[in-house]
Amino acid sequence: MRLQEDEDHHQIGVELATLPDGVTYVCLPDGVTLPTEQPEEIAASIINPAILAPELVAELKVASPHIRLINQRVADAIAERYTTADEIKLLRTAPSTEFNSYNAFAEDCRAWGRAEKAKLGL
Numbered sequence: 867m868r869l870q871e872d873e874d875h876h877q878i879g880v881e882l883a884t885l886p887d888g889v890t891y892v893c894l895p896d897g898v899t900l901p902t903e904q905p906e907e908i909a910a911s912i913i914n915p916a917i918l919a920p921e922l923v924a925e926l927k928v929a930s931p932h933i934r935l936i937n938q939r940v941a942d943a944i945a946e947r948y949t950t951a952d953e954i955k956l957l958r959t960a961p962s963t964e965f966n967s968y969n970a971f972a973e974d975c976r977a978w979g980r981a982e983k984a985k986l987g988l
Contacts, residue, residue, distance in 0.1 A: 870899075884929075932986060
């Protein structure tokens with residue numbers, strides 16, 4: 867699949883995943899389209915769904931390496947500050963000031979992850 871490129875020759879858009887049915891999903895920024903010159907087998911199959919069904923979104927989230935990477939970065943950010951043992955202890959001692967601090971940090975990390983997924987249309 868060919869994607870548009872910016873002035874530095876970086877591709878614009880992200881290939882999200884190819885699902886078991888053989889369909890590949892791509893996220894393009896608003897106003898960007900796929901170049902008209904595509905391999906023949908791709909050109910004949912391009913569709914632009916306005917809205918993805920919730921079941922399809924769930925399937926793409928499982929299949930997409932980008933989503934797995936975002937999830938891992940969220941987990942890594944939390945683990946940088948809190949060990950698993952720390953998290954368990956804080957959960958056992960909730961409600962507390964320490965738990966509230968941990969929870970606020972974890973929610974900030976999760977919010978970042980949700981925002982990154984939203985950029986991918988998921």
